[in-house]
Amino acid sequence: MLRATLKSLLARKLRLLLSGLAVVLGVMFVSGAFVLTDTLGRSFDAVFADAYAEVDVNVAAKPKVELSETEGEQVAAPVPASLVERVKAVPGAADVQGVVAADGARLIGTNGKVVTSFGPPQLGENWLGESDLVKLREGREPRADDEIVVNAALAKAAGVKVGDRVGVLTLAPKKEFTLVGVFGYSGGRDSVGGANEVAFTTPVAQQLMLGKPDVFSNISARAADGTTPEALRDEVSRAVGGGYDVKTGEQLADDASAGLKEGLSFFNKILLGFAAVALLVGTFLILNTFSIIVAQRTRELALMRAIGASGRQVIGSVVLEAVAVGLIASVLGLAAGIGVGALLAYLFGKLAGGLSLAGLGVPPAAVIGAFAVGLVITVVAALLPALRAARIPPIAAMQDVATPDRPLTKVTVGGAVVTTIGAVLLFLGLSGNAGDNTLATILGGVLFAFIGVALLTPVISRPVVALLGAIFSWSVPGKLGRLNSGRNPRRTAITAAALMVGIALVTGVTVILDSAKGSISALAEDTIKAELVISGSASGPRPPSFDPAVLDKTAAIPGVQLVDGEYGDMATVGGERTWVAASSNVAALERIFGAKATAGDISRLAPDQMLLSSDTAKARNLSVGSTVPVQLSRGEARTYTVSGIYESSQLTNPVVLPPQAAADFAIPQPIQGFVQLAPGTSVGAVQPQVERLLADSPEVSVADRAAFIKQQTSQLDTPLRMIQILLALAIVIAVLGIINTLALSVLERTRELGLLRAIGLRRAQTMRMITVEAVVISIFGALLGVVVGTGLGAAVVRALKDEGITDLVLPWGQMVTFLVLAAIIGVVAAVLPAIRAARINVLGAIAHD
Numbered sequence: 001m002l003r004a005t006l007k008s009l010l011a012r013k014l015r016l017l018l019s020g021l022a023v024v025l026g027v028m029f030v031s032g033a034f035v036l037t038d039t040l041g042r043s044f045d046a047v048f049a050d051a052y053a054e055v056d057v058n059v060a061a062k063p064k065v066e067l068s069e070t071e072g073e074q075v076a077a078p079v080p081a082s083l084v085e086r087v088k089a090v091p092g093a094a095d096v097q098g099v100v101a102a103d104g105a106r107l108i109g110t111n112g113k114v115v116t117s118f119g120p121p122q123l124g125e126n127w128l129g130e131s132d133l134v135k136l137r138e139g140r141e142p143r144a145d146d147e148i149v150v151n152a153a154l155a156k157a158a159g160v161k162v163g164d165r166v167g168v169l170t171l172a173p174k175k176e177f178t179l180v181g182v183f184g185y186s187g188g189r190d191s192v193g194g195a196n197e198v199a200f201t202t203p204v205a206q207q208l209m210l211g212k213p214d215v216f217s218n219i220s221a222r223a224a225d226g227t228t229p230e231a232l233r234d235e236v237s238r239a240v241g242g243g244y245d246v247k248t249g250e251q252l253a254d255d256a257s258a259g260l261k262e263g264l265s266f267f268n269k270i271l272l273g274f275a276a277v278a279l280l281v282g283t284f285l286i287l288n289t290f291s292i293i294v295a296q297r298t299r300e301l302a303l304m305r306a307i308g309a310s311g312r313q314v315i316g317s318v319v320l321e322a323v324a325v326g327l328i329a330s331v332l333g334l335a336a337g338i339g340v341g342a343l344l345a346y347l348f349g350k351l352a353g354g355l356s357l358a359g360l361g362v363p364p365a366a367v368i369g370a371f372a373v374g375l376v377i378t379v380v381a382a383l384l385p386a387l388r389a390a391r392i393p394p395i396a397a398m399q400d401v402a403t404p405d406r407p408l409t410k411v412t413v414g415g416a417v418v419t420t421i422g423a424v425l426l427f428l429g430l431s432g433n434a435g436d437n438t439l440a441t442i443l444g445g446v447l448f449a450f451i452g453v454a455l456l457t458p459v460i461s462r463p464v465v466a467l468l469g470a471i472f473s474w475s476v477p478g479k480l481g482r483l484n485s486g487r488n489p490r491r492t493a494i495t496a497a498a499l500m501v502g503i504a505l506v507t508g509v510t511v512i513l514d515s516a517k518g519s520i521s522a523l524a525e526d527t528i529k530a531e532l533v534i535s536g537s538a539s540g541p542r543p544p545s546f547d548p549a550v551l552d553k554t555a556a557i558p559g560v561q562l563v564d565g566e567y568g569d570m571a572t573v574g575g576e577r578t579w580v581a582a583s584s585n586v587a588a589l590e591r592i593f594g595a596k597a598t599a600g601d602i603s604r605l606a607p608d609q610m611l612l613s614s615d616t617a618k619a620r621n622l623s624v625g626s627t628v629p630v631q632l633s634r635g636e637a638r639t640y641t642v643s644g645i646y647e648s649s650q651l652t653n654p655v656v657l658p659p660q661a662a663a664d665f666a667i668p669q670p671i672q673g674f675v676q677l678a679p680g681t682s683v684g685a686v687q688p689q690v691e692r693l694l695a696d697s698p699e700v701s702v703a704d705r706a707a708f709i710k711q712q713t714s715q716l717d718t719p720l721r722m723i724q725i726l727l728a729l730a731i732v733i734a735v736l737g738i739i740n741t742l743a744l745s746v747l748e749r750t751r752e753l754g755l756l757r758a759i760g761l762r763r764a765q766t767m768r769m770i771t772v773e774a775v776v777i778s779i780f781g782a783l784l785g786v787v788v789g790t791g792l793g794a795a796v797v798r799a800l801k802d803e804g805i806t807d808l809v810l811p812w813g814q815m816v817t818f819l820v821l822a823a824i825i826g827v828v829a830a831v832l833p834a835i836r837a838a839r840i841n842v843l844g845a846i847a848h849d
Contacts, residue, residue: 024333024336025732026275026377026733027336030333031334031369032338033341034268035340035345035361038362040357041257041261043349044261045257047193047356048254050133050192051192053249054132054133055220057093057248058220058246061076062243062245064631064632064635065572075102075634078634079098079244091235093221093224093235094221095222096220097219097221099128100200100206102209103122104170104209105123106170107160107196108158109160123196124209125209126202127142127201127202135184136149138161139179139180139182141180143201144201145203147177148179148180148198148199148200150198150199151196154196169545169697171208171211173548174696229248274727277501277730278729281730281734284494284497286381287384287494290322290386311390323378325378326375327375330375333374334371414455415455418451418452420452421448422446422450422452426442426446426449428441428445450788453784457496457497457500461493464780465780476765477766492777499782502731503789504784504788505730505789508793508796510793512797514809515793516805519807520650520712521709524709528592530562530676531705532687532702532704533703533704534702535671543671544671546670546673546700548565548669553693557690559678561678561681562675563584563585564585567662568581568667569667571655573630573655574622576620578655581656586602586605586656587604588676589602592674597647598646599645600644606643606658610630612646613652614647617645623642627641633664634663634664634666650804687704738774738778738829739829742830754840758842766834767830767835770834771834775830779819782819790810
């Protein structure tokens with residue numbers, strides 16, 4: 001039986017290869033995700049180990065406000081310069097230095113634009129001199145207040161050289177410096193981890209990066225000979241007291257690397273999610289392939305039963321074929337995944353500013369995941385066809401029979417039950433009744449909904465396929481293609497379901513994001529009463545900002561009625577982290593944003609007063625007159641009195657502080673500005689004047705309200721494009737499924753095709769018949785996907801109504817595009833099977849058994 005199975009497998013290499021490709025692509029995503037995160041994880045380990053190689057012990061103040069990776073940039077509290085002498089006095093401490101190193105020093109390149117960074121920090125530092133790690137390559141160290149040095153990576157990106165006058169943005173507005181030196185790192189590296197670095201003299205670095213003199217961001221120390229870093233850490237900790245974090249360089253490297261790895265784990269989960277989609281689609285393809293193979297081998301399997309093979313042996317034969325396919329696909333998928341992981345790591349390193357990658361590694365999880373997923377998916381998909389094969393009666397060996405098409409009653413009932421379960425799970429998840437398992441409940445609901453619809457597909461395939469096929473029935477080949485696509489509802493349904501999954505997910509995501517964009521646009525159009533907006537697009541964790549003086553100068557332009565500058569920060573308000581804002585003109589809350597007072601006065605603020613949104617006040621049980629302690633990113637905690645409460649909306653901040661508070665924000669400059677014009681004043685007359693005022697703030701620009709809203713909503717286009725690209729893999733697998741189904745169908749209908757050719761069907765007509773069949777199946781799958789995706793997307797939009805997504809926007813243009821794309825997919829998928837069908841030897845086909 002084993003030899004017979006192996007010979008049968010080798011006789012069908014091409015068809016099994018096509019089905020195995022689906023598993024290869026899914027496994028590629030799984031193994032590639034693990035290879036990528038492992039490679040980047042070890043790369044970051046090496047980067048931070050190198051960065052802290054010359055630090056044995058580090059002293060830093062505890063942050064005023066603790067932030068997570070997703071909440072923004074952590075602002076370190078300053079360390080007083082007097083602490084440096086105390087650390088120097090600790091026995092065993094050597095080479096103690098006060099260090100200024102803070103994110104937010106942005107160099108303006110020769111093109112007049114700020115050098116951006118997507119991920120790595122843009123550090124402003126004090127120059128501490130050369131060391132084994134840091135070496136000047138050109139020029140000298142900075143000595144005067146208007147001199148800087150930069151690392152080689154930043155010099156190349158900005159196109160600057162020693163002797164140039166360059167502009168730098170920091171906590172202060174743009175300042176001009178002379179570039180007097182360029183430095184690099186040991187091993188010929190231009191940077192460490194892709195960071196851009198600007199080094200000032202110590203007093204200038206303290207003022208521009210930390211906001212005050214005689215403070216440092218941290219203190220570093222080397223251990224004297226005979227003292228271990230751990231022993232020095234303990235001594236320093238006792239000397240400085242409990243208000244500081246004292247760690248060894250190794251601990252700092254581990255902590256920094258762990259924070260980035262947490263972000264990588266989230267990215268890993270995204271890739272694994274897309275791998276799951278690819279494997280779900282692949283399951284349909286494998287199920288269809290083995291179902292067709294079992295149908296074609298009816299007489300062969302029946303003959304085996306007739307000569308003594310048991311049902312268990314027949315099942316084993318089919319499962320063994322599945323195991324062989326799964327093993328080969330897993331090996332190929334693992335190899336492809338290693339390549340994809342290496343490529344993505346390389347691209348990530350380039351985008352991160354030249355991150356030095358560790359050697360490519362294949363973690364055990366990648367190997368185990370590849371074989372576990374590849375084998376399990378293939379075997380599970382082949383089980384139903386295997387059970388069907390075991391039921392073939394021995395008498396079928398003596399008859400010219402194929403597996404009859406069975407009633408659809410059980411499949412229909414099962415599909416209805418599974419779809420109902422999916423609908424219930426989606427309702428529980430989207431209505432917020434799933435507790436802490438909301439995400440898992442929603443994902444489970446989507447999975448059950450897809451499976452349920454797939455099970456119901458055979459029931460609706462006949463009428464829908466007949467209707468779609470009628471479009472092509474103006475010729476004999478068209479009529480034959482339509483009849484062929486509807487002759488086996490199960491096969492057509494499984495093939496179409498594979499395409500349905502990919503298109504449904506893309507459609508659903510598009511509905512959700514387009515609805516979000518439409519809702520935001522409508523709300524902004526109705527709410528914002530400013531004709532001009534000053535803003536920029538963030539290229540990292542730090543939002544662009546501009547000189548506050550621009551606000552006063554803009555207010556002096558003829559025709560300008562009201563100007564408001566908005567500052568923002570994460571703060572601890574009454575013991576809870578929340579986003580707070582400060583407004584340079586509190587009157588804008590009513591006059592520009594249309595906020596309505598529900599209690600107190602919201603038109604003015606004293607330096608010790610604050611305003612709250614109604615939702616925030618209710619959640620914290622606060623009212624006018626309540627006092628609330630607020631700790632900002634910088635400075636000491638202050639107590640504010642609630643002087644007014646305004647009606648909450650999606651465009652108003654939960655907490656508004658007086659403009660004086662912005663001095664202690666992480667970014668003490670406005671990040672947005674709103675300009676309201678007097679009636680009859682032309683936008684075209686004022687906008688160029690504001691643009692000239694922003695000449696020293698190249699990160700931001702001024703735009704009219706419509707352009708600003710478009711700019712804000714366009715940020716949703718990037719995740720949509722990424723999702724569409726990744727889900728395109730599922731559509732590729734679905735195309736393979738159509739090719740495979742048609743190829744196997746051509747083999748199955750060899751004699752029938754020979755007879756058609758014998759009675760006058762020409763080669764071109766044969767190819768057209770196969771193409772019509774493919775196009776009908778593709779459009780059916782796409783139509784199903786569009787309907788299911790629209791339904792799921794609309795359900796999510798309805799559930800997010802309280803979150804501000806109030807408008808349901810259906811992407812009609814993209815829906816039509818998907819249907820047209822499906823027709824093209826059908827034509828492409830039909831090429832190889834159609835050519836094969838046209839080349840059939842007529843006499844040989846008629847004699848085919």
